[in-house]
Each structure stands twice: as structure tokens, then as C-alpha cells.
Amino acid sequence: xxxxxxxxxxxxxxxxxxxxxxxxxxxxxxxxxxxxxxxxxxxxxxxxxxxxxxxxxxxxxxxxxxxxxxxxxxxxxxxxxxxxxxxxxxxxxxxxxxxxxxxxxxxxxxxxxxxxxxxxxxxxxxxxxxxxxxxxxxxxxxxxxxxxxxxxxxxxxxxxxxxxxxxxxxxxxxxxxxxxxxxxxxxx
Numbered sequence: 001x002x003x004x005x006x007x008x009x010x011x012x013x014x015x016x017x018x019x020x021x022x023x024x025x026x027x028x029x030x031x032x033x034x035x036x037x038x039x040x041x042x043x044x045x046x047x048x049x050x051x052x053x054x055x056x057x058x059x060x061x062x063x064x065x066x067x068x069x070x071x072x073x074x075x076x077x078x079x080x081x082x083x084x085x086x087x088x089x090x091x092x093x094x095x096x097x098x099x100x101x102x103x104x105x106x107x108x109x110x111x112x113x114x115x116x117x118x119x120x121x122x123x124x125x126x127x128x129x130x131x132x133x134x135x136x137x138x139x140x141x142x143x144x145x146x147x148x149x150x151x152x153x154x155x156x157x158x159x160x161x162x163x164x165x166x167x168x169x170x171x172x173x174x175x176x177x178x179x180x181x182x183x184x185x186x187x188x
Contacts, residue, residue: 026050065085065132066134067110067134067135070092133148
């Protein structure tokens with residue numbers, strides 16, 4: 001609401017800046033993370049392929065793909081420094097109420113990428129491809145993860161999920177029953 005009190009010239013300049021920003025964003029043609037402004041290569045159909053710094057890193061473990069809902073989720077995982085595999089950004093979660101159905105997510109692209117990586121990994125590699133489902137632990141994230149698990153099951157693709165449970169510093173008296181169930185199920 002504070003924007004409404006700005007002078008019209010400032011509002012117009014702000015709107016133009018936001019418009020310019022949205023037109024200048026490039027996404028990685030493999031994982032849909034933000035990518036460099038310059039294309040990394042030209043595809044077979046003549047389209048320009050943009051690659052992010054993660055997909056360009058030859059030291060990454062190509063037999064692991066961590067599937068996340070949004071780029072900010074990817075950044076959160078990457079900040080830990082614990083994961084050295086690849087990523088795939090779906091662009092959201094299945095949420096029929098808001099019109100986000102499987103067809104509106106980057107699921108088809110994920111399947112194509114899996115097939116491509118399976119072909120690459122069979123050339124001399126004995127490691128099995130693993131898809132790590134790192135969707136948010138809410139109704140929509142869980143629905144998305146279950147959908148993907150069912151989709152991958154007939155294909156024989158190994159899927160894993162992030163562990164769920166109590167967060168550090170929490171009190172049992174304030175924890176909901178689903179979180180407690182997950183904490184007991186995933187205990188070590």
C-alpha cells in the first residue's frame with residue numbers, strides 16, 4: 001500500500017524496472033534454476049541453451065537429482081554444502097485450488113532428463129540413478145511427492161525423500177501429531 005503514496009513518476013519507473021527484470025531472467029535449460037545471461041551452447045534445433053553454474057560443474061554427482069518446488073528451495077539446500085548432486089526445479093507444487101496441475105509443472109522435462117541421464121550413466125557407470133524428492137512438508141508438497149513416486153515406480157527409478165521430524169529447539173507439547181509420527185518413524 002505504501003507504493004500508492006509514491007509520486008506517479010516513481011511508480012512508473014519502479015514498474016518499468018520490474019518489467020525489465022522479468023524480461024532479463026534466464027533459466028537453465030536442464031534444471032530450471034536461474035542461469036547466466038549468456039547462452040552456454042546452441043541446441044540441435046538452433047535454440048540457445050542456458051546452463052546454471054550447478055549444471056556446468058563437472059564435479060557434481062550426475063547420478064543424483066534433487067527435485068525441489070522453487071529456486072529458493074534449491075538455494076537453501078545448496079547453502080548447506082552437504083549435497084553435491086544435480087537439481088530439478090518443478091516450478092511449484094500440485095495445487096488444484098490455485099490451478100497448479102501436473103501439466104503446469106516441469107515434470108515432463110524431469111522425465112526427459114532422467115532418461116538422458118540414465119543413458120549417460122549406463123556408459124561405464126555402475127551407480128544407480130536416485131531421485132531425491134525435496135518438496136515442502138505441506139499438503140501440496142506431499143501430494144506432489146506422492147504423484148512423482150507413483151509416476152517413477154513403473155519406470156524402476158529409485159526415489160528417496162528427505163527425513164521429517166522434530167526441529168531442533170522445539171518442544172514436544174507444541175508439535176502436531178503428524179510431525180511426531182514422522183519423528184518416530186524416521187528415528188535413528
